[in-house]
Amino acid sequence: MSKIALQADKLTKRFGKLTAVNELSLSIECGAIYGFLGPNGCGKSTAIRLLTGLLLADAGEVTVLGQPLAGHEEALKSRIGYMTQKFSLYENLTVLENLRFVAAIYNVKGAAATQRIDELLQLYGLAERTQQLAGTMSGGQRQRLALACATIHQPELLFLDEPTSAVDPENRRDFWERLFDLSAAGTTILVSTHYMDEAERCHGLAILEHGIKRADGAPRALMQAMAANVVEISGDNLRQLKQQLAAVPEVISAAQVGNHLRVLVSKTVADAMELLTPICRDYELALVRPSLEDVFVSCTGGRHVG
Numbered sequence: 001m002s003k004i005a006l007q008a009d010k011l012t013k014r015f016g017k018l019t020a021v022n023e024l025s026l027s028i029e030c031g032a033i034y035g036f037l038g039p040n041g042c043g044k045s046t047a048i049r050l051l052t053g054l055l056l057a058d059a060g061e062v063t064v065l066g067q068p069l070a071g072h073e074e075a076l077k078s079r080i081g082y083m084t085q086k087f088s089l090y091e092n093l094t095v096l097e098n099l100r101f102v103a104a105i106y107n108v109k110g111a112a113a114t115q116r117i118d119e120l121l122q123l124y125g126l127a128e129r130t131q132q133l134a135g136t137m138s139g140g141q142r143q144r145l146a147l148a149c150a151t152i153h154q155p156e157l158l159f160l161d162e163p164t165s166a167v168d169p170e171n172r173r174d175f176w177e178r179l180f181d182l183s184a185a186g187t188t189i190l191v192s193t194h195y196m197d198e199a200e201r202c203h204g205l206a207i208l209e210h211g212i213k214r215a216d217g218a219p220r221a222l223m224q225a226m227a228a229n230v231v232e233i234s235g236d237n238l239r240q241l242k243q244q245l246a247a248v249p250e251v252i253s254a255a256q257v258g259n260h261l262r263v264l265v266s267k268t269v270a271d272a273m274e275l276l277t278p279i280c281r282d283y284e285l286a287l288v289r290p291s292l293e294d295v296f297v298s299c300t301g302g303r304h305v306g
């Protein structure tokens with residue numbers, strides 16, 4: 001049986017009247033890349049901060065690398081890496097100074113520090129930029145430096161909070177290749193994102209909404225188990241048809257994608273095509289395979305897209 005790197009049981013955090021994380025439970029296998037997918041404000045960053053021990057939970061328990069997090073935060077710090085949303089680089093320090101500073105924080109010293117820094121400079125394509133100020137680097141370069149800093153002490157468990165929101169698609173792709181390298185070497189990764197294509201790359205993922213976990217599983221399994229059928233409708237006057245469909249109680253969502261409408265029909269309806277055909281007489285209908293975005297829309301009740 002695979003070992004579990006991170007486990008949470010009914011983790012809850014309130015800020016005044018707001019419950020930012022609501023009874024979140026999860027279990028992540030060693031070496032897996034696990035995603036938090038959800039819109040802004042759904043509690044991804046708060047959950048990550050709770051799981052790293054940076055924020056104290058109001059209720060619930062976390063087990064990190066086989067140890068309870070409570071009371072072991074300091075000991076676990078050396079086994080965890082955390083890359084924050086804003087990358088937390090020192091803009092007025094050079095690439096090398098940033099790496100040396102973080103090495104010192106994690107107690108990586110002397111020849112071991114020099115060797116590790118050299119290795120990371122090569123690995124993340126920063127060897128030519130050691131004297132450049134972090135504040136003057138491009139988004140992709142900053143991201144790579146932030147990843148180098150977060151992994152300087154070779155953590156077993158790595159938390160990445162929306163690491164690709166400030167970079168272009170090519171850098172995102174490249175970054176994910178690096179994450180798979182780390183995963184192949186045994187690092188467990190928890191990464192938050194609001195991009196569907198990124199979430200789809202994860203081995204497992206949780207869909208969060210208002211601090212509540214709405215779904216959890218491998219992306220493919222989530223697509224297969226979805227509680228809705230997906231129908232694509234093409235023809236003229238799609239905006240008007242969309243209004244009509246919005247009034248049908250079994251229609252969870254209808255959103256335009258290019259020149260067709262993508263319609264999610266609850267599986268409480270035995271035959272989605274039979275339901276829609278009389279409403280869409282002059283249109284072409286096709287039952288299609290669900291995407292992760294459909295899963296997201298279906299388990300958040302269509303409240304975030306459409």
Ligand SMILES: Nc1ncnc2c1ncn2[C@@H]1O[C@H](COP(=O)(O)OP(=O)(O)OP(=O)(O)O)[C@@H](O)[C@H]1O
Binds near residue numbers: 162
């Ligand atoms: N220290 C705090 N005090 C009060 N409210 C907070 C605090 N931290 C977070 N929140 C609130 O908790 C909710 C969840 O925030 P969080 O930053 O975890 O969401 P997120 O999913 O990471 O969003 P984003 O993608 O925008 O970073 C938000 O409504 C936020 O305003």
